[in-house]
Amino acid sequence: MKKIDSDTLLTLYESAFYVRTVEQIIADNYSKGLIRCPTHLSIGQEMVPALVSHFNNNNDLAVSTHRAHGHYLAKGGSLPLFFDELHGLKSGCSAGNGGSMHLNDKKVGFIGSTAIVANTIPVGVGLAQSLKIDGSNNFVYIFLGDGATEEGVFYESLHYAKLYSLPCLFIIENNEFSVYTPIQLRHSNELKDKVNGFGIQYVFNDNHNYRSLYGDFLKAIEYLRNGNGPFVFEVMTHRHREHCGPNYDDELGYREKEFLDKWESMDILDIFMKDMLLEGIKQVKISNSQNKIIERVTKAFEDSQNLANQIIPDPT
Amino acid sequence: MSLLVTQAINQALDEVLLSKDRSVCIGLGINDPKRIFNTTQNLVEKYGNTRVIEPPTSENALTGIAFGLCLRGYSVCLTHQRLDFSLLSFDQIINTISKWKFMFGEEKQELSCLIRMIVGRGWGQGPTHSQSYHSFLSSLPGLKVLYPFDSDSAYHSVKYGMNSGNPTVLIEHRWLHNSIGDLDKKTSKNKYISSLIKLAAGTSITIFTYGYMVPEAIKATEILKEYNISVDLFVAVDLSDFDLSPLLESLNKTNNITLIECYTLKCSIVNDISTKIITDKKTRLGIDSFNILALEQGHESTSFSKTKTRYNSYIEIVENTLRQLNKEQIYLKKSYYHDIPGEWFKGPF
Numbered sequence A: 001m002k003k004i005d006s007d008t009l010l011t012l013y014e015s016a017f018y019v020r021t022v023e024q025i026i027a028d029n030y031s032k033g034l035i036r037c038p039t040h041l042s043i044g045q046e047m048v049p050a051l052v053s054h055f056n057n058n059n060d061l062a063v064s065t066h067r068a069h070g071h072y073l074a075k076g077g078s079l080p081l082f083f084d085e086l087h088g089l090k091s092g093c094s095a096g097n098g099g100s101m102h103l104n105d106k107k108v109g110f111i112g113s114t115a116i117v118a119n120t121i122p123v124g125v126g127l128a129q130s131l132k133i134d135g136s137n138n139f140v141y142i143f144l145g146d147g148a149t150e151e152g153v154f155y156e157s158l159h160y161a162k163l164y165s166l167p168c169l170f171i172i173e174n175n176e177f178s179v180y181t182p183i184q185l186r187h188s189n190e191l192k193d194k195v196n197g198f199g200i201q202y203v204f205n206d207n208h209n210y211r212s213l214y215g216d217f218l219k220a221i222e223y224l225r226n227g228n229g230p231f232v233f234e235v236m237t238h239r240h241r242e243h244c245g246p247n248y249d250d251e252l253g254y255r256e257k258e259f260l261d262k263w264e265s266m267d268i269l270d271i272f273m274k275d276m277l278l279e280g281i282k283q284v285k286i287s288n289s290q291n292k293i294i295e296r297v298t299k300a301f302e303d304s305q306n307l308a309n310q311i312i313p314d315p316t
Numbered sequence B: 001m002s003l004l005v006t007q008a009i010n011q012a013l014d015e016v017l018l019s020k021d022r023s024v025c026i027g028l029g030i031n032d033p034k035r036i037f038n039t040t041q042n043l044v045e046k047y048g049n050t051r052v053i054e055p056p057t058s059e060n061a062l063t064g065i066a067f068g069l070c071l072r073g074y075s076v077c078l079t080h081q082r083l084d085f086s087l088l089s090f091d092q093i094i095n096t097i098s099k100w101k102f103m104f105g106e107e108k109q110e111l112s113c114l115i116r117m118i119v120g121r122g123w124g125q126g127p128t129h130s131q132s133y134h135s136f137l138s139s140l141p142g143l144k145v146l147y148p149f150d151s152d153s154a155y156h157s158v159k160y161g162m163n164s165g166n167p168t169v170l171i172e173h174r175w176l177h178n179s180i181g182d183l184d185k186k187t188s189k190n191k192y193i194s195s196l197i198k199l200a201a202g203t204s205i206t207i208f209t210y211g212y213m214v215p216e217a218i219k220a221t222e223i224l225k226e227y228n229i230s231v232d233l234f235v236a237v238d239l240s241d242f243d244l245s246p247l248l249e250s251l252n253k254t255n256n257i258t259l260i261e262c263y264t265l266k267c268s269i270v271n272d273i274s275t276k277i278i279t280d281k282k283t284r285l286g287i288d289s290f291n292i293l294a295l296e297q298g299h300e301s302t303s304f305s306k307t308k309t310r311y312n313s314y315i316e317i318v319e320n321t322l323r324q325l326n327k328e329q330i331y332l333k334k335s336y337y338h339d340i341p342g343e344w345f346k347g348p349f
Ligand SMILES: Cc1ncc(C[n+]2csc(CCOP(=O)(O)OP(=O)(O)O)c2C)c(N)n1
Pocket: A066, A067, A115, A116, A117, A144, A145, A146, A147, A148, A149, A175, A177, A178, A179, A243, B028, B057, B059, B084, B085, B088
């Protein structure tokens, strides 16, 4: 396994912490009633964004789903425009029309996320085909959840991408639930077998093993840039909160306590933190990073919230 | 017996599952803790998960699968928590279900396939969670489109879809889910089919509407009454087919009409009715005023400020009617939060 140096480790942590901080501030403020759109948080699922952020190149493109905050931020999407979008402001990244579920920032290659499950998957394949025709060595991130692999269009897209050897990196973040329904009730065999059936490269990652995923990114990116065709990552991960909204909903009992405890003990921020300290990264250095991120996020959020406040007065 | 719309739907499904062994309900979320906004409460407990099915997210396949069951004599209810999700299944709805009987020359075949499509509104439902193509669907031969407005019509619509032998789409507006009303199980089971329902009698103006605008029109009618304006109020539940003659007769009496659309105007039910009115020469010649209320053409934004004037309510109906009849305007206070139907709705869906 490729060794990750301590500078890289710190950057990975910073990216994950950045996404967590953004999501946390949304969660903390949602009940004020100024963010008035369905909002799917990525808290707990920051590992993929951290790696995407590390390998980001603005000429690589990305499409995503209803749960896209982490992907948008990982691609370097504008933070003020993002917060404005959530607040339904005209200054938002989608002019306020899209809200949390419909984000874009073309400048950094984040082409769009939409809320119809599996909707952007073929769009990503089309983007990849355009890159191929152009003779570019860039590729397209196609983010999706395990639920989206149930739609026919996912398989049609895999088929097409393989047929034309298109540079698509399908990243399936498998949090084992589609809203409240566990994967065991929805799937009867492994995604691996289905993907392999298409003759497409497939990587499985479990237990938030970011080190091995790091190596897989290196391998896949080289493969994609060399025009070898599509690649699939299936990454097991965990959403901490309810499917949509700022709260915890574990009182509903649809996820076993054991399952929740397991993932609690594998929180990606804790994993990074433990490894950073083992690597000898100084606590003050980490705290400095954290503070800078918190400051930046808080400032952007407050600016946006103040604008929203002028339009939507506090209900209280 | 007073019930919420969601309870009325639940009851109708329960009765069908109980009375017909060969009936099945399928839908994402059907057995999850929220039970499709409570409409499928207790069904899996009573009838088991071979008949109350929590499926994978595969709308187009599910629609064909539901229909395949129907071809073998099953009554099937397939539910989409948003109409927007059913759009993935328009191949099966249009190319298969709507024309199966016709294609094979078997018009008498019994195919009780009910597709429930829930329409969202407010709290930033936006471009992919608030669409409502009921008008288009109602243009498809071979498909019945029912849009209930209260508990009774919701109950009877579900029953129709599961028993009539005609493939049926049920348009269920999210903002009606919590409205409460009486259930009259003894009414003729086809009371809502192919006919208009008259909800108020009046002489000043004729108003037509359907769906979630019905409660708004009722409220407007009550307010207008205080100002000596009486409304002849007609509503439709069956959007595929209704006899317009009571409306034309009413218009010949009042000479004033407002048609209220639940969605945008282009290719809508209301445009269809307008055409029928205009082509009826006797009615056309007698019209003093003709008005339409509809959503502005265009996709829906998630933005609070951008959606402020998108929807109409009883207030717009009252204002519009007063203007139409050259009466003095009255002041009605609008709720600041146009994007929630009431305190009960806390979002997100
Ligand atoms: C076509 C379609 N069907 C159903 C839905 C409702 N829905 C929204 S998110 C979701 C679950 C998706 O699960 P997954 O793809 O695993 O993503 P996750 O929410 O776990 O990130 C469903 C069923 C939808 N938005 N679009």
